[in-house]
Amino acid sequence: MVRDITLGQYIPGKSMIHRMDPRVKIALTFVFIIFLFVASNFQGIALMIALMLAVLALSGVPFGQYFRSLKAIIVIVLFTAVLNLFYGSGTVVWRCPFFPVMQITDGGIGNAVFISIRIISLILFSSVLTFTTSPTQLTDALERIMKPLKVLHVKVHEISMMMTIALRFVPTLLEETDKIMSAQKARGADLESGGLMQRIRALVPILIPLFVSSFRRAYDLAMAMECRCYHGGEGRTRMKQLHMTRLDTAAIVCTAVFCAGVLFCVFRFPAALR
Amino acid sequence: MFVLETKDLTYTYGAGTPFQKTAVDHVSFGIEKGEFLGIIGHTGSGKSTLIQTLNGLLRPTSGSVLLKGKDIWAEPKKIRSVRFQVGMVFQYPEHQLFEETVLKDICFGPGNMGLGTEESEARARQAAKFVGLDEDLLNQSPFELSGGQKRRAAIAGVIAMDPDVLILDEPTAGLDPQGRDRLLEQISQYHKVRGSTVVLVSHSMEDIARYADRVLVMNKGKAVMLDTTERVFARGRELEGMGLRVPQITSILLYLQEKGYPVHPVLTVDEAVEELRPLLKKGRVRHGS
Numbered sequence: 065m066v067r068d069i070t071l072g073q074y075i076p077g078k079s080m081i082h083r084m085d086p087r088v089k090i091a092l093t094f095v096f097i098i099f100l101f102v103a104s105n106f107q108g109i110a111l112m113i114a115l116m117l118a119v120l121a122l123s124g125v126p127f128g129q130y131f132r133s134l135k136a137i138i139v140i141v142l143f144t145a146v147l148n149l150f151y152g153s154g155t156v157v158w159r160c161p162f163f164p165v166m167q168i169t170d171g172g173i174g175n176a177v178f179i180s181i182r183i184i185s186l187i188l189f190s191s192v193l194t195f196t197t198s199p200t201q202l203t204d205a206l207e208r209i210m211k212p213l214k215v216l217h218v219k220v221h222e223i224s225m226m227m228t229i230a231l232r233f234v235p236t237l238l239e240e241t242d243k244i245m246s247a248q249k250a251r252g253a254d255l256e257s258g259g260l261m262q263r264i265r266a267l268v269p270i271l272i273p274l275f276v277s278s279f280r281r282a283y284d285l286a287m288a289m290e291c292r293c294y295h296g297g298e299g300r301t302r303m304k305q306l307h308m309t310r311l312d313t314a315a316i317v318c319t320a321v322f323c324a325g326v327l328f329c330v331f332r333f334p335a336a337l338r
Numbered sequence: 339m340f341v342l343e344t345k346d347l348t349y350t351y352g353a354g355t356p357f358q359k360t361a362v363d364h365v366s367f368g369i370e371k372g373e374f375l376g377i378i379g380h381t382g383s384g385k386s387t388l389i390q391t392l393n394g395l396l397r398p399t400s401g402s403v404l405l406k407g408k409d410i411w412a413e414p415k416k417i418r419s420v421r422f423q424v425g426m427v428f429q430y431p432e433h434q435l436f437e438e439t440v441l442k443d444i445c446f447g448p449g450n451m452g453l454g455t456e457e458s459e460a461r462a463r464q465a466a467k468f469v470g471l472d473e474d475l476l477n478q479s480p481f482e483l484s485g486g487q488k489r490r491a492a493i494a495g496v497i498a499m500d501p502d503v504l505i506l507d508e509p510t511a512g513l514d515p516q517g518r519d520r521l522l523e524q525i526s527q528y529h530k531v532r533g534s535t536v537v538l539v540s541h542s543m544e545d546i547a548r549y550a551d552r553v554l555v556m557n558k559g560k561a562v563m564l565d566t567t568e569r570v571f572a573r574g575r576e577l578e579g580m581g582l583r584v585p586q587i588t589s590i591l592l593y594l595q596e597k598g599y600p601v602h603p604v605l606t607v608d609e610a611v612e613e614l615r616p617l618l619k620k621g622r623v624r625h626g627s
Contacts, residue, residue: 240433246395247434250426251495252418252450269446272436276481 073133073191074198079124080311081196086205088312089193092319096189099323100182105336108329109181115322116185125195133191134184141183148176178336199231208306221297229285237278244273339407340368341535342392342424342503346401349387353399361387363559364401369503369537374529376550376567377539380581383556385539389505392537393424406502422451425501429508431492435480440471440491443480447499458498465498466491468528470520486517493521497528504528505537510545518542522549547571547585547605555580572603 152172160166207224349362390396394417437443444462469490510518553570555563557580574584574592591603
């Protein structure tokens with residue numbers, strides 16, 4: 065059923081991470097990702113992993129959820145890991161008996177492990193952001209972060225309003241699609257059999273009503289917004305002001321300490337990738 | 339013999355997930371050929387899920403649906419033919435219109451049945467007549483029609499398939515009082531002329547009281563009552579306990595009955611006049627009490 069598709073992964077909660085300012089969360093997520101690539105040796109990446117585990121634990125989101133988001137990328141991780149096995153220098157561990165060019169070295173194994181850790185951490189860090197921040201908070205924060213672009217005449221408020229509306233209407237439209245599909249099936253529409261062309265043609269009785277109702281909804285929404293004197297972002301105040309709290313300061317300080325540690329490791333120990 | 343029958347019908351949404359919810363819980367009932375059955379129930383009582391299992395849009399989690407004595411899921415590949423025999427009009431059916439002209443849209447169902455253009459159009463015209471849609475509207479775009487006309491066109495689209503059982507889910511929602519009376523009158527007319535079976539799901543107890551022969555009451559996924567309309571509405575207090583009510587005039591008569599007056603809880607104003615007249619004559623209606 066169409067309704068089974070879940071969009072937006074927000075998991076409501078009251079943890080420290082949930083309560084952080086979304087702007088800080090977005091900024092720190094970027095810093096994390098950058099430092100994942102700055103950390104060039106196992107000592108540095110160990111620091112990042114420690115930080116990540118702490119953040120995962122603090123987020124109060126069940127580990128099963130993180131596991132599920134990893135499942136989606138397991139193929140990519142395996143693919144890059146296998147490729148990396150064969151690229152690397154050092155002592156040869158195994159050589160393919162048919163193609164002597166293909167060889168696994170201890171350096172290659174190191175690379176594969178290292179790259180896998182990087183990709184997995186990358187996904188986990190961004191999962192923390194999407195799991196603990198509601199879509200509205202996210203677009204709100206993005207609007208504030210992009211505010212400086214106003215100088216370049218980018219319509220920041222309008223863009224973020226469009227994003228909010230789009231996200232809001234995804235479930236509504238899915239439900240609508242479901243209803244229309246049922247109604248046409250009740251009139252004997254055959255959606256499940258036939259060749260490609262036939263199936264595409266079978267979509268017409270669903271797409272047309274869907275378009276019509278989307279336009280109707282858009283008109284209604286525009287009318288409702290105008291009735292409440294919506295006129296774009298100019299001079300608009302917000303009900304929920306974003307505030308940085310001591311929690312955010314603590315998070316920033318913590319991240320800074322870890323990043324300093326990573327930088328120290330980078331200069332103190334040799335790089336892992338060979 | 340029942341034209342449509344359910345046996346221990348159960349439908350569970352999201353079975354096997356933490357969100358699982360049983361919407362229809364071991365429901366067994368039969369619809370007799372040619373009857374006008376009303377289905378009432380509070381929002382979320384499982385009415386909509388129930389009727390969607392009746393024409394095979396939802397496959398029951400357990401139990402079965404029998405059409406003329408045959409399990410409709412015996413051959414899953416032939417489920418489409420079941421949908422032609424059990425016609426379903428959803429809430430706000432005008433949202434399903436898509437063709438260039440009203441006539442073509444009404445022909446969509448018959449066309450899917452494999453009928454030729456001529457036969458489809460003949461049926462479409464007849465169906466349009468049943469729902470009171472003017473002949474000259476048939477060549478217009480369905481999107482140019484008024485709200486009420488769109489509703490009629492959409493209902494005609496299901497009637498044109500000439501189903502043995504016609505199921506209507508809240509067909510009058512959002513229509514003005516005159517429009518709803520006319521539409522229900524036409525559906526009732528269709529029921530009488532064609533002699534087909536009609537199932538009406540409605541929140542309006544007045545409508546059910548006026549047209550239904552029997553009423554099925556759903557509560558929390560279970561079928562709690564199935565009886566003639568008079569007898570179901572005579573149990574007004576129980577209905578109120580389920581968040582339903584009885585027609586206004588019936589509730590007045592039930593109240594009088596509780597106070598000890600010799601009246602029957604009838605369903606329409608005309609009948610109520612007959613019930614109350616003798617009381618007034620005898621001067622036994624006292625003030626106060």
